Amino acid sequence: MECQLCQRELKRLTLHHLIPRQTTKRKKADPGPTIEICSACHRQIHALFDNKHLAEELNNPDKLRNEPQMQKFLAWIRKQSSHKRVKVRRQR
Numbered sequence: 001m002e003c004q005l006c007q008r009e010l011k012r013l014t015l016h017h018l019i020p021r022q023t024t025k026r027k028k029a030d031p032g033p034t035i036e037i038c039s040a041c042h043r044q045i046h047a048l049f050d051n052k053h054l055a056e057e058l059n060n061p062d063k064l065r066n067e068p069q070m071q072k073f074l075a076w077i078r079k080q081s082s083h084k085r086v087k088v089r090r091q092r
Contacts, residue, residue, distance in 0.1 A: 004061055006038060020055055040080075
């Protein structure tokens with residue numbers, strides 16, 4: 001399976017809600033679309049951005065991919081082995 005952000009091939013992917021569930025649960029709304037991404041990309045997204053920013057600004061795969069901080073991470077992660085667990089640092 002291929003991560004929809006970094007395009008690396010991995011055995012397991014995680015579901016990322018493009019509009020955070022925290023936002024939709026309160027309103028009892030439809031949880032909205034999801035994408036399948038690797039755990040490294042998933043952890044990095046949540047380390048860099050709060051749920052409000054994700055819901056309002058980065059709510060589709062292209063916006064996530066084109067965000068400057070994610071572009072830097074994606075360029076780096078693509079060079080890493082899919083078997084290696086990478087550490088994620090908060091950069092707020």
